[in-house]
Amino acid sequence: MVDQFISLVNPEREIQPFVVNLTGINSNMLRNAPKFYEIAKRVVEITEGSILVAHNAKFDYRILRTEFSRLGFEFERETLCTVQLSKDLIPDLPSYSLGKLVRSLGIPVTDRHRASGDALATVKLFKLLIDKDTNKNIIQNSIRKEPKLQLEPKLVDLIAKTPSITGVYYIHNAEGTILYIGKSKNIKKRINQHFTGTDTKSKKIQLQVADVTYEATGSELVALLKESEEIKRVKPKFNRSLRRSLFTSALHSFVDDKGYINLSIEKADGRRKAITTFSNRQSAKAFMFKVVEDFNLCQKLTGLYKTKSSCFNYDIKSCNGACIGEEDPELYNHRVNELIKKYSYNNQNMVIIDRGRDIDERSAILIENGIFQGLGFFNLNYQVNNLAILKTIITPMQNNKDSQHIIQSYLRRNKKLKIVNLDTPEENN
Template identity: 40%
Template sequence: MYAILDIEATGGKVGEESIIEIAIYKFDGEEIVDQFISLINPERKIDPFVQKLTNITEKMVKTAPKFHEVAKRIVEITEDCTLVGHNVTFDYRMLNQEFNRLGYQYEKDWIDTFEYAETLIPGMPSYSLGKLCDSLGIIVTDRHRASGDARATIALFKMLLDKDNQKIITKKSGIKFPKKVNNKYEKLVQDLPNKPGLYYLYNSKKQIIYIGKSINIAQAVNQIFTSKSLRNNRIKRYTKDIKFELTGSNLLASIKEINEILKIKPYLNLDISNKHLYQFGIYFRENKSTFSRLEPGKGRRSEPFLSYRTKEEAEYNLEKIISDYHLCQKINKGIKNADSCFGYTVDTCKGVCIGEENKVDYNLRLKEIVDKTKYPSDSFLIVSKGREGIEKSFIFIENNVFVGYGYYEYHHQINSVERIKKIMTVAEERPDIKAIIRNYLFKAKENQIIIIE
């Protein structure tokens, strides 16, 4: 759990300043669960420069509570939390200073978003909160006021968590890291969400031993813990804690799973460095002299237009395509008889098998189906659901190559390649990721594609 804070102070000689405003948002890694915002009576003069910068006047704080009157609330809202701020050492020093005056020792772990922004988003012209947010398209309201700056820090922190493939931030603190209790199974799964995302299983040394993804995190983890397979028994034996990360969409979860397994290499995941997960496919066999067809297979010379992890998935989806697009079972399955296919009897075939649809029209329809997986442009975004509210997720294909993914709330954040690259997490294209993208394009709606000129 995190306490994201910002503090405004009187200014003046170091060690003699006092807090004039504080904002604290309790953040569980996904959403704000509590907040405390208040002006503070510093019982001393406010530097004129500070008054001009913050628009907080001495008259405004005259009737505000004094620090000792809000100290208990600050202790309560930050209990069991890691403090997070931009240049947080100042905020932490101010809190320590005020608590020391009360004779209370206030100690917390802390995370500085300035430090991690330099590591995870290199090459920015400036790392001051205002200029960094402007570069990344993060809207800041009430700049130089505690609440406005703290909310901007939350947006920045969420972006840093998204970009943190190596989990350098969560290794220090952790999201939803449950405490040990007697009933291990119930405690481990009780707070997991029924939403799309990734889950990370940790051993007793706080090492990630397994990464998985699902459209329903709770259900997927529950299946592992109730399964009796040798593989899942091994996973259960070593799992001591679970973390998760919501992605909003299954598309992004699928891509992030591959990306993070490659980077972290958990020893209970299959080593995919030199392997393909999506080995089975549906192949298009074009034939101009007779009927073109689709067929399932593996390891053919040509590239499949759709790919899957198992033979069963490929065969099931081929059956679904034949039915959904009114294709002929006889042609695609190589059935040779004089009768119509079964699909014709249940109105899922247009009758090409008995001459009611001509060869040219049928082959053209089939080609249009296959072309649905082609990239609509050299550079484009695929936009899907975000984690909450108006947020959306995206993946970016540039010059026909997948280059990264990210989240945005406002269109101006993705109105240029430069802005897209500032907010996205860079990732490497692999055959498996390309297969995931093509599979998604096959079902994508028109409004989910944004062409980048």
């Protein structure tokens, strides 16, 4: 049976500029495209009982498995990689990238870097390779399937008792000592990964684990905050890497000699108060490109375009000229301050409302004067709108650089969170 399925997929996030340049696909093209969960069933149906053939199959298979894993589904297929096959059957070529390989073999390709064009080119390449493999030995030996590990009964039982919920989990040894603390949107799935992992840490956990306990949170934000605080408090032996700071880059501001507020991404050192923080410099730069567009800022004054004259955006008429002193500093600084207000909760009094542990419950993260106070759960709206009652249901937690980073990063990623401003009765989404 021959079938075909072609679809764009909405990744539910902004497309990085280099991907747009490579593929020609931008966020506007994907706005009305189906999300992955909407096409997942079709992907399962069309690949059922088949071998997944791809150029660099390991990469494509990992992407598919990751997306299905987020849906709580175990996607397993046999795979065959045309990169490896090509190296075996057509050795000594200067390059085995798909574009250069098919050109060197005279295989026509259209819509390069689009799924349909690359897939069709891979089909033609695969047919050529099958013809070259006259004994079919290499094809047979090239099929890969991830082996299912035979788990010890103890590990199988521990996986069986953990639920597929969002929360924080604790891995204990026979003495009850906590070996590892983690968070997951699917605890059962994550525990399964620990117990089937082949890296050094996973193997040590598998040997020493005696029990797994967990705490439901409903909200991923609550889970992140609890995980961070618990790791700092307990210091489990297998959480060494997470004891360090969660972020490496920070957004700072300063006023230049012309009165314009400049923004800069710098290495986070904890000595200066940051507007917001980032896990790495790459995510910081991606954020800056987005806010320059969203708030109509100058590339030069945000450190994205090094120049002594006008920035690139001014040349294409999308910067108002702050870079060369054409725009009034007061007008420009107003937009910068709007950005700072949106992405920093300094001096703010607010409650972040997210999912709860049950369908009729919500979680509440309390910020007072820009300081994270703690979190709790509630069922009735008046519990949140009345500060005195709210404080009685809040469990106090440590305010530190990591908790600030977790909250700010989560707010950046989750645009539809409900935020109750305690200074005004208004609610923001």
